[in-house]
Amino acid sequence: MEVFFSKYYYWLSYTSSFSVLVPLLASLILLKQFGRPGKVFWGVFLYIVFLAIVETLGFLSVYLWSGSNLWISYLYVPIEYALLSWIYYMSFEQKQIKSGIIISVIVFLLACIAEAFWGAGTHNMNSYSRVMESTILIALALLYLFVLYKDLNYVYLEQDPMFVLSCGVMIFFAGTAMAYGMFNKALAISDNMARVCMTITYVLNISFNCVLVLVQRRAVTA
């Protein structure tokens, strides 16, 4: 385990951080090739740009300013949730679901603010917000699958960009929920314990960024 942490952990960390460039470059190439993509493409593209900005901000924070970038998580989580739920908002047609999404964004924003001010503080991971975000996004993805599977007009589900995105969201957030949930507890014991949590998130993050490429490929022709 020690060998992994000393030799490979940082490579994995950098790979995870830079992996956002893959969907970003893919989106730009697809945009150049296909011209006028739909709303889903632009929604996911905005999300990818946001991920790239957060990764850059993370590096700058570590090397230039505080040495810790955990505070970014308090900004990242609510904005990430708002962006992803906006993509789902555009995909649903039912007014009740749309209203529910708007309410969930407001409630979640309040919960994030509450955790930032009265929770573990900005030097720790916002575990509750992360777990809450994972839960709501998985619920949204499942809701999308439920609505989709009732609609028999979709002959090839795997060709639907929102279906691919929902699969990616479910895998990524279900896989990282426990890791983020236990991060503070693990960090209190040792750095390596926390690194185990982060290793899981890094692997899933790389996978999720690859899924985003597939989403954009389907979204551009949808």
Place this chain on the structure above:
Amino acid sequence: MNVLQPLLIITPILLLLVLGVIVFVLLYQKRLLQHKEQVQRLQTTKQYQLLEATMQAQEEERRRVARDLHDEVGSMLSLVRLNLHQLVAGIDGANEEVRHAEQTIKKLLDEVIGSVRRISHDLMPVVLDKMGLAQALEALRRSVPATAKVAVTYECNDKSRRLEPKLELILYRMVQELLNNTLKHAHATLVHVKLLFTDDEVTLHFEDDGVGFDYAAHLQAASQGVGVVSLRSRVNLLNGKLNIQSEAGVGTRVEITVPTKQHNQQTLYQL
């Protein structure tokens, strides 16, 4: 590491659950689609069977009426003509007026007999049975009366070629329908019919220089004309393709392509 035990146990379980949900949705949706397709297939088959039965009944009725007209009405009219001749011949010293009346009645009877024969042949063309579609279309071309003031031209790349009798009959009926429509509505002066045989397909071109019609509007209309619907149904029954091009004022072009070998025998009605 004990602290991380829940993480290492629950995370794989969650991932497995998520993968399970995705696979379930994919498989279930595929199954639903298969079911929907099967129901659609059954409905289509039922519709075809109904159409086949209707067409079969129609053809049988035509055949019966044609036979009755030809064998009974036609024979009786010929007998009436003969009796008239004998009646007049038996009158001694029949005057010029009687002779003239006899000639007029005979002329009328000849016209009626001719009409009965023509109607009978239209209903069940003997040439089609004996000589095939190519020759039957030639006979159909010739049967267009001069009073219609329409010049019908016909060409075929293989006049000796025969197809399955049922296929020939359906194609013949379609040409009859098109020709009737042209004579009734198109105000055309020229009609061109072309029959092209290839190894696997037969293509029928029908073209007139009549007033035409707005085909796009016709398709969008809630109640499409019976003629187009009937044509389309017959072409579908033969697994063929129908292409109609028409605009107001520029005539009508119809192209029908059907495979010469009908693999699915269910799609052809039995005569």
